[in-house]
Amino acid sequence: MRPSALSHHSNTSTVRRRLGVRATTTAVAAALCATGIVAAGGLAAAPAAHAAGPTAHDPIGSTPTIRAVGRTLRVTGWGSDPDAPASNIPVSAYVDGTTSLGTVTTSLPSSKAAKRAGAGATAGYSLSVAAPAGKHTVCLVLGNVGRGMRTVKRCVATPLGRTLTAAQTAKHNPVGRFAAISATTTTVRARGWASDPDLVSRRSLAVLYVDGAPAATRATTRYAGTRPAGAGRSSAIDVSVPVSTGTHIACVWVVNVGLGSNTYLGCRSVDTRSPRTPAATAAPAANAKVLALAKKQIGKPYVWGATGPKSFDCSGLVMWAYGKYGYRTPRVSQDQIKAARLIPASHARAGDLVFYHDSVGDVYHVGVFVKPGLSVAAIDPSEGVDYQRIWDTTATYGSFTHT
Structure with missing residues (x-):
């Protein structure tokens, strides 16, 4: 009035x-x-x-x-x-x-x-x-x-x-793609592109998370060569951060400007202990034994914190099954992924592990790999131990038996 x-x-x-x-x-x-x-x-x-x-x-x-x-x-x-x-x-x-x-x-x-x-x-x-x-x-x-x-x-x-x-x-959320992850023994490098439709000429901000914690914030840079479809002239993401030796999960977010929300571009796993990709080989005998033992537990109940043999949680099943064949693994999935050798999905063998992580890289679930798209896992209290579809295309694969 x-x-x-x-x-x-x-x-x-x-x-x-x-x-x-x-x-x-x-x-x-x-x-x-x-x-x-x-x-x-x-x-x-x-x-x-x-x-x-x-x-x-x-x-x-x-x-x-x-x-x-x-x-x-x-x-x-x-x-x-x-x-x-x-x-x-x-x-x-x-x-x-x-x-x-x-x-x-x-x-x-x-x-x-x-x-x-x-x-x-x-x-x-x-x-x-x-x-x-x-x-x-x-x-x-x-x-x-x-x-x-x-x-x-x-x-x-x-x-x-x-x-x-x-x-x-x-309202316009940022768009983009987390295209590649690479590593040396001391650094992790994430590349891709990001663009915010609400920004006419300014550069976007990309935030790189490593193992669940923000590690670096960088403005996108100008493309020197051919741009990917959908990318702007100044929308290249190229972020490198120092890391310790071991396995890591890197995730990229783009900061929104104006109306809209920040955009999650995805997570990638990397192992700084071995810059080279291991060759795909036949699964060792231990893998087959671990998988066979895990399958025998199908039908048993899921109990948080349980490590068998009458009930399990997801990491408890992994620790128990591998432990039966002489492999001492950490107790929880967040530590199991750090102890495992990370491998490409195309090199996963029956008996290897599949890890699931959230949008900042924190691991929250693990299962025993059966074949592409399928695992055995202690799923939750309603389903117990059973076959589980590998639903997450960004899941990370690891092995305790790769040499």
């Missing part, structure tokens, strides 16, 4: 009923001016008792600015409450007075706020805004701390009053 709408012809009792509070005519006028947009969005008006008194201060802040970033809109500014300048406050955004765009908390450094009395140095905010095609008005509501009331800052129109197109206001 515009301030001009508060005329002397307003019915004070009606206003009181709409706000749901008792207030004097002066306090009601102030509350409506501060919460006219808020009421439409469903937020409760601040009690009038918080709007009086010599120590009460309403939040202060800049007039928000709005600009196009790729195909999204970004609203920025700063807001602070003089009653608690060191505290960050919530900032809610509304489009056309009714539709909530969400709430963020001030947390960004702001040189302008730092120069203003009663404002904190980290009072800045930034919101990405979605709206349908057309002309729109965006309004910001600053959350109050202590005495005072919420304050609506001046509303702003879309950049230069332009009409937005549907493409400018759509």
Whole structure:
């Protein structure tokens, strides 16, 4: 509601009923001016008792600015409450007075706020805004701390009053591909490409996780040669990080800009103990014995933490079956993959192992490989030990018997 709408012809009792509070005519006028947009969005008006008194201060802040970033809109500014300048406050955004765009908390450094009395140095905010095609008005509501009331800052129109197109206001997640993983005895190198449709000319950020922990964040680089289909001119991923000797799982995420979500490009396994791919050979006798023993356990129950012989969990079955033939393996799958020799899926032999990992590389399940697409595993409490389809195309294969 515009301030001009508060005329002397307003019915004070009606206003009181709409706000749901008792207030004097002066306090009601102030509350409506501060919460006219808020009421439409469903937020409760601040009690009038918080709007009086010599120590009460309403939040202060800049007039928000709005600009196009790729195909999204970004609203920025700063807001602070003089009653608690060191505290960050919530900032809610509304489009056309009714539709909530969400709430963020001030947390960004702001040189302008730092120069203003009663404002904190980290009072800045930034919101990405979605709206349908057309002309729109965006309004910001600053959350109050202590005495005072919420304050609506001046509303702003879309950049230069332009009409937005549907493409400018759509959500776009980054796209790309984790193309290759390579290693020396001391480093892991991940390559691929990534591009965010919301970025017209800027480079995307790729995050490389190694063994479940973020290891490096790098901006995509310019392609020197032929680009893959779908890749932009500056969308090449090439990240190298130092690692210890052993087996590792590397995963790549792309950081989203604007509206949308970060994109997971996948995980790859690598063994820095052997840069060369081992030759595919016939399965040794131990593999056949381990697999035969694992098959004999089909039908037994799954019990978390169990290591046989009456019940098993997934890693317990592996440890028990290999242990029967003289192979001492770690207890849990996260350690078993580190002790195993990683091998390509095409070189997996009956009796080898298949490991499953989440989107940052943490291993959560293991089974005994039977043939392409099939394993034997202690699956879960409802299925127990049984044949299990290898459903994950990014699964990692390992062996305790490869030489």
